Amino acid sequence: MFKKRKPENLLTMKPYLNEHFYLKKVDDADHLIIKRTSWIEKIGIKWFHQSPEHRYRLDDLGSFVLQRCNGQLSVLDIEADLRRHFGEKAEPALNRLVKFLQILDNNYVISLKQTGAD
16 A cells, blocks of 8 residues: 655765755855745735845855755765865764755755666
8 A cells, every 4th residue: 555665875865956946145155045936925025025035144064065966966975075175174074964954855945866866
């Protein structure tokens, strides 16, 4: 009746940003931009002059990781780049990276695809 799912290895998966999210440099800082696209948000934008997008300022590590979430690099590749670029500042790199990606995935900012699923 129900198909049993195989356990997936997060380290071999390739993260990518979902369609309503993108990175933008604003005032010398990288921001994660979220477009407001629902009908209720469009009403708020038009009638209450709200911003058409949400902006979240990223620190250096978050910006570095999200720039590499393009569907081409696996989590292990991103972790190696993170260690190479930031060194001791990124430690514990793997734990921080996995937690950050889990938060982004839970909030639908990124999706993760299997290595063989291109």
